[in-house]
Structure formats: C-alpha cells, structure tokens
Amino acid sequence: MRRTTKRKILPGFGLSLGFTTLYLSLFVLIPLSMVFIKTSQLGWGKFFQVVTSERILHSYKISFGTAFAAACINVIFGLLIAWVLVRYPFPGKRLLDGFIDLPFALPTAVAGITLTTLYAPNGWIGKLLPFQVAFTPIGITIALTFIGLPFVVRMVQPVLQNIEREVEEAAASLGASRLQIFCKIIFPEIFPALLAGFSLAFARGLGEYGSVVFIAGNMPMKTEITPLMIMTKLEQYDYAGATAIAVVMLLVSLLFLFIINLLQAWSRRHELRGE
Numbered sequence: 415m416r417r418t419t420k421r422k423i424l425p426g427f428g429l430s431l432g433f434t435t436l437y438l439s440l441f442v443l444i445p446l447s448m449v450f451i452k453t454s455q456l457g458w459g460k461f462f463q464v465v466t467s468e469r470i471l472h473s474y475k476i477s478f479g480t481a482f483a484a485a486c487i488n489v490i491f492g493l494l495i496a497w498v499l500v501r502y503p504f505p506g507k508r509l510l511d512g513f514i515d516l517p518f519a520l521p522t523a524v525a526g527i528t529l530t531t532l533y534a535p536n537g538w539i540g541k542l543l544p545f546q547v548a549f550t551p552i553g554i555t556i557a558l559t560f561i562g563l564p565f566v567v568r569m570v571q572p573v574l575q576n577i578e579r580e581v582e583e584a585a586a587s588l589g590a591s592r593l594q595i596f597c598k599i600i601f602p603e604i605f606p607a608l609l610a611g612f613s614l615a616f617a618r619g620l621g622e623y624g625s626v627v628f629i630a631g632n633m634p635m636k637t638e639i640t641p642l643m644i645m646t647k648l649e650q651y652d653y654a655g656a657t658a659i660a661v662v663m664l665l666v667s668l669l670f671l672f673i674i675n676l677l678q679a680w681s682r683r684h685e686l687r688g689e
Contacts (some may be wrong), residue, residue: 463561477640481619484558492566500574522624529608530629549631562615613674
C-alpha cells in the first residue's frame with residue numbers, strides 16, 4: 415500500500431521558525447533593544463529628569479490626547495464609510511473606495527502642507543471658520559484623522575462583507591427593529607475589527623511627524639508633539655535624551671495595545687459563549 419505524503423508549500427517548521435526569528439531580530443528586537451541600551455547610559459535620575467520635564471510632559475499630553483481623539487473620530491466615521499461602501503451601490507463607488515487608501519500613498523509632508531494651506535487663518539477653509547484650526551491641537555487632530563482613517567475602514571469593511579444578510583432579514587421578520595439588529599447582530603461581529611482599527615490608528619497617530627509638524631506650528635507648551643521633541647533632542651546631539659523619550663512612548667504604546675488585545679480576546683470569548 416502506497417504511503418501518501420503531504421507536500422509542504424513552505425519549508426519545514428524549523429527552517430520557517432529560523433527565518434522568522436532572524437527577521438524579527440534584525441528589524442524589530444535588536445533596534446528596540448538598542449533604544450533601551452542607549453537610554454541606560456543616563457541613569458535613573460537623569461532619565462526621570464528628562465522624561466518628566468514640563469515641556470516633555472506637555473508634549474505627551476498633546477500627542478496622546480490628539481491621537482486618542484483622532485482614533486475615536488475615525489472609529490465613528492470609518493464605520494459609516496465602510497457601511498456605505500459595503501451596503502449601498504452608487505455611481506463612483508470604486509473611485510471612492512480607491513480614495514480611502516490615499517493617505518497610505520501620499521507623502522506625509524505633502525499631506526501636512528496641504529492641510530495647513532486649507533486650515534490656515536487665510537486658507538480656503540480656515541477663513542470661513544469662526545475659530546482657528548491650524549497651529550492648534552484641533553489642527554493636529556484633523557491631520558491625525560486624515561492619516562488614520564484608512565486603518566478603520568479597511569479593518570471593518572471585510573467583516574461587514576462577510577456578515578450574512580439572511581440573519582438580519584430573519585431578525586427583522588421576527589419583529590426586531592433596526593437598532594436592535596445593529597446592536598445584537600452586527601455590532602458584536604464588527605467590534606473586534608473596530609478595536610483593531612482604533613489601535614492601529616492610535617499607534618500611527620502617536621508616531622506621526624510629517625503631516626503634523628506643519629499644521630501644529632510647533633509652539634512651545636502649546637502645540638509641540640512628542641516626536642518633535644525627539645527630533646529636537648537629536649538635532650542637539652542628545653541621543654540618550656531622545657531615546658529616553660522614545661522609551662516612554664514605546665512603553666505606553668505597548669501597554670495600550672496590550673489592553674486593546676485583552677478587549678479583543680474578551681469580545682471573542684463573549685461571542686463564542688453567545689453562540
């Protein structure tokens with residue numbers, strides 16, 4: 415009797431794991447470890463002095479606050495855009511779908527200059543508004559919303575496409591309202607995708623520099639973001655101080671992403687129990 419063997423498309427587990435470990439080490443683990451090694455040259459006292467200075471603390475507030483606000487805005491409008499693209503046919507749908515990815519392809523400096531031109535006090539949109547947008551935290555939030563929107567749309571869109579419409583029709587035939595259908599059937603399905611899109615948009619917003627530095631105005635204690643403070647330290651050849659600020663941003667970002675992953679795991683377990 416002939417023994418049938420399964421053909422492996424990729425190399426065996428040992429070789430694949432070796433390539434994976436090498437790749438992660440060269441491009442992720444070693445660079446991140448060098449940040450901590452460089453920061454260790456400061457010592458604990460100097461480290462806390464650098465990362466808790468008044469100007470740096472204010473930059474944390476601006477960076478985390480605007481990134482969080484932009485991610486929340488993107489969750490709301492990203493869901494609406496994904497819903498329209500999935501559920502409704504209309505002329506120019508493919509063109510609009512293609513425009514969603516524009517922030518991915520557009521250089522961040524171009525986006526920053528364009529937004530500054532539009533929302534400056536003498537810009538096309540800025541001069542029509544009763545309040546100032548450019549060179550304020552509002553302008554930073556708009557820039558981060560622009561670059562973070564595709565993350566939410568592209569995470570939610572395929573999930574909405576895979577939801578069976580027959581389940582919604584069955585719920586409607588049993589007397590469920592539109593709000594009940596959305597809350598009980600649709601939202602539990604898309605909630606993990608919304609969390610993933612939120613975390614990606616938030617993480618991108620924290621590290622964004624090119625599209626923000628122009629519209630922020632970089633006014634001390636007003637609109638300075640943390641990546642700008644890192645660049646300022648580097649221009650002053652204070653590499654240890656720059657890595658110290660980067661370590662704080664890295665640790666807080668990892669903590670936030672860990673919380674998001676816990677929420678996603680809880681959501682999946684809750685969904686399985688419901689089934």
